[in-house]
Amino acid sequence: LWKFRDVISILDYTRDELEHLFSVTDVILERSLDVGKPLDGKIVATAFIEPSTRTRLSFETAAKRLGAEVINLEPHLSSMTKGESLTDTLRMLDDYANLIVIRSPYEGSAKHAADVCEHPVINGGDGTQHHPTQAMIDLYTIRKLKGRIDGLEVGVLGDLKYGRAAASFIYGLTKFNVKRIWLISPEPLSPRPELMDRLKRMNVDFVKTENLEEAVEDLDILYVTRIQKERFPDPAEYEKLRGSYVITKKLLSRASEDLKVLHPLPRVDELSNDVDDTPYQAYFIQAKLGVPVRMALIGLVLGVF
């Protein structure tokens, strides 16, 4: 089901397929990430034409832990600076590697890469709607910390229009039976119509609000996201909306003591450092789980698990 399949959108996966990924991740964690070198002799390429810390480095770590070699496209040092197209660049990587992980600011880049490449392609985030491996990590983190995803009350806060991690996470939640999703954003950063349509079609109980206070006492999970400065067509609009929310320890004192705060990171000023040392903090756990989840994913896609 996973072998040699391109990973483009979380929507392409069934709940059972995601549960299988999570089970493989459980085994990897039980073995403290030491599962031998099943990818000895394989090469994984990363083609990141947009900055990244966690996604690129955790994919690289995951591939190396499985025994693969990793080659990284450095866009500013590549012949893309001479005008070579992304398509030709991908063709080269496809000749050199067994698997390509792509990140791009452009909508649809991962699907395009999958069409160009014979080897499997994994979407490390493209455009404003899809970051499927982040959603897999987010769902796995919740399952690990809460023991379940079903029945939870989940708030997603921040930039729900341009934030691809938020959109993919919400799409991922629709694969499970959560109790309610709170969509908390300034009105101009409300989710796109296609996401709202999906929630309605799937009969998900959701509340759309600008007011976090309304939700905070009921939440099991608060998924905080950054306002995506780099995706605003108008910088003045960003300046108006930045700082709309700041999650602090004081604000969370009204929440359930079992609340877990997630954030795909990087954070800027929407999540105070004073939350870091509280039991609410789950975002560094989430980032750390990126390695075993991506190990499971690479292993499944390359057919060794």
Ligand code: CP
């Ligand atoms: N969460 C995430 O995608 O982080 P990076 O942009 O650092 O990869």
